[in-house]
Amino acid sequence: MHARRTVRTARQMVANHGWATAVRTARDHLKKKLRRTSQLTDDTIAWLPTAEHEFDRQYGVDTSGLVWSVDLKTGSRSDAWNTAYYGIGPSVFRHVMAQVPGSLLRSATFIDLGCGKGRAVLLASEYPFVQAIGVEIAPQLHRIAVENVGRYTAARSMEGRSDLAPMSVLLQDAAEYRFPAGPLVVYLYHPFCRPVLDQVVRNLGRSLAETPRNAAVVYINHELRDVLDRAPYLQQAWSATVQMDVSDRLADRVGSSAEDCAIYLTHS
Numbered sequence: 001m002h003a004r005r006t007v008r009t010a011r012q013m014v015a016n017h018g019w020a021t022a023v024r025t026a027r028d029h030l031k032k033k034l035r036r037t038s039q040l041t042d043d044t045i046a047w048l049p050t051a052e053h054e055f056d057r058q059y060g061v062d063t064s065g066l067v068w069s070v071d072l073k074t075g076s077r078s079d080a081w082n083t084a085y086y087g088i089g090p091s092v093f094r095h096v097m098a099q100v101p102g103s104l105l106r107s108a109t110f111i112d113l114g115c116g117k118g119r120a121v122l123l124a125s126e127y128p129f130v131q132a133i134g135v136e137i138a139p140q141l142h143r144i145a146v147e148n149v150g151r152y153t154a155a156r157s158m159e160g161r162s163d164l165a166p167m168s169v170l171l172q173d174a175a176e177y178r179f180p181a182g183p184l185v186v187y188l189y190h191p192f193c194r195p196v197l198d199q200v201v202r203n204l205g206r207s208l209a210e211t212p213r214n215a216a217v218v219y220i221n222h223e224l225r226d227v228l229d230r231a232p233y234l235q236q237a238w239s240a241t242v243q244m245d246v247s248d249r250l251a252d253r254v255g256s257s258a259e260d261c262a263i264y265l266t267h268s
């Protein structure tokens, strides 16, 4: 399993960044790993805090955990370019959404391409969006996302929040997704590698050219931001490294404490 994952990661790295960068990154990764293995034992890992996020306990949903892409096979050509499932830290999501123009928050459809278990869709429903849509390629994650929408809606209505934006989750390859009419907030949490991202950016450009309208692309963990930088119809409006709050860090076993984020807007 470990060898398959390594081969997959190497293929993705070459597709995304080219051979020279892939070799340099592999060398640096190996060096870091060698340094770390002397300190990180099974005992240490057993004492790491639980990976279940407080968000899940609070609302009775299941959005936590890390699922490697080798465990998300669907038979689609896009499988090779799947990064992994990992839910966005709610504190990071809210920080980034605070940078999206208010006019879009009040008028747009929110679309999470690669929604996984649906954490970002649930979080987006708290904003005055027209609707919040998730698109997920892996059936096992899509099933969980559908259940989460039901549970979250029930939990929030018990708190008196019956004003959530309508949510839906589609089982579909993001590369084949057709964007709906009206203003858009397209959200990406580094879900796929370059070949799929290229296709998504082309599809969005075509849709906006056919029916000009306001749109934002929110890109978190923006490893392939050059794809968006080059899109002639987009302009970067904001970018920052956003620190996670304590509850996000406690649930994080990936070892990150911050996310690189950017927002792109269509030219007005």
Ligand SMILES: C[S@@+](CC[C@H](N)C(=O)[O-])C[C@H]1O[C@@H](n2cnc3c(N)ncnc32)[C@H](O)[C@@H]1O
Pocket: 072, 078, 081, 082, 083, 084, 085, 086, 087, 088, 112, 113, 114, 115, 116, 117, 118, 119, 120, 135, 136, 137, 138, 141, 172, 173, 174, 175, 188, 189, 190, 191, 192, 196
């Ligand atoms: C890093 S997770 C992001 C989860 C979610 N967007 C969030 O913010 O909590 C990436 C997700 O994208 C999905 N994915 C990858 N390639 C996809 C594709 N071509 N079409 C749809 N979903 C895809 C993966 O299965 C995974 O669930």
